[in-house]
Amino acid sequence: MKANLAAVGITGPAIEINNLGIQLGKITLLSAVSTTMSAGLWHGIVGPNGGGKSTLLKSIAGLMPHSGSIAMLWSNTKAPIIGYMPQLAPFEQSLPISVLDYLRLNSQNRPVWLSFKKRSEINDVVELLAIKTLLNNRVGTLSMGERQRVLLACALLQKPSLLLLDEPLAGIDKAGQEKILAVLTDFKKQGGTIVMVEHNWQVLQQYCDQAYFIDGGLKKSGNPTEVLQQQLTEQSLEQAQQRSLLLANNQTDEARTA
């Protein structure tokens, strides 16, 4: 399998999740998640707030203790590097940490306070995400959309083969979204695997190869359009059931009043 992946230029890993469960004290955040995310594809995780999407992403990144197993099947062509973009990075406004500092902290061992030149890889990522004008701004003063781009830049600076992105488009205007999506499309074309938490079904349908509907566990997975259809059908069924229940209750009340 590894040899085949390398032959077709896929550098990203496949991810095999087997019976994954995550418990926080007595609360079950996720249970019995089993699926395989194919290498070199763009995977979208979708679901309601509090459903466990970010938890799943964090556990894939190795940031959450869990039961069950998560296996990364890397091709041999590239070092197994993961770029992780968290949903929220709390930046304190008054701290004198510039965007350039932040990128340097992510990409070099030489102490930031002894660095006087930008490294070429920082220049490349900065150009790619159009954040050159932000380099001297404090990270704490950035808008939500600007922060997202800086965090994505940090993930890309690792030169990863797998990108784990937690709502990378949140708070970004249309033009900014298109920029990021174009960068991610290029990343996938180069053989990388993307796993992204996203609420926008339109983005999922247009860009993702696979969608995973998470609500305390894996409820549905497959082609984004099919997953959306199933979800809509279920929702309309639920709504119809609720309507008929409400109607039946009203009729009972009327009968009692009469």
Add this chain to the structure above:
Amino acid sequence: MLDYIHQVFADLVANNLLPEMFSYGFLINALIASLMIGPLLGALGTLVVVKRLAFLSEAVGHSALTGVSIGILLGEPITAPWISLFAFSVLFALVLQWVRGRTTVPYDALIGVFLSFALALGAALLMFVAKFVNAHLVEQVLFGSVLMAAASDIQVLLIMFVLVITLAWRFGNQAFLVALAPDIAHNNKISVKLHDYGFVLLIALVTVAAVKIIGAILVGALLLIPAASARLITHDLRSMVLCSVAISTFSAVAGVLIPMHLQLAIATGPAIILCACACFVMTLILHGARGKTAHA
């Protein structure tokens, strides 16, 4: 080496190139010590401020008080109870970090509990120890003294200086990334836990190494004030670190020299911290003036 430096200063004094006070060996020792303490505490202080752990450095400083008392009780030399001092402070820092990982009590509250414990134990032991030693020595432990910087203290400081510079060179960026974005750091294969333990350990070691000059009560302040001042007037990490080191070194040197020059009966620790506070007030004024200019 130290003798050679003393001789150089003595020659300079003999040639009227330096004031008379530089002919005293203890002052030169204190000056050399302050030239190492300044950069050490100034640089580490920036990480303390970014991690918002000012309270931790205070607590570790106060634990040194207990370490000194235990050392004297166990029969260590009164002016150099290094084994107890290092052992207790390091143990204090490591236990604090260990408990932190096993409780839901907020970190600042936990540090408060540990600080109170260290202070209470240190005060109780110090009262007991005061029966056996000169009370003036106790005062020197609390507030530091220019007279206390011996050759062994300079050796200890030199070891800490080299250790911190080496660690800062290799792991400085990682330490700041752990402080700012632990999730990203973890993903970048940086051990957040090891860095957290390393940080408190380093704070303990540096605090203990500096305690004889600045004193147990005030050593934490030099970790905090220069970095807090630098934070007000700088715009990036490099200038913050360099500015903090400059303020800290200036305060340490000025705190040693000014009381000697003016023949004031002020302990070194309070003098250093008062200089640092003066710098803080100046940066505060500068920061306010910049704010007004920006709004105008």
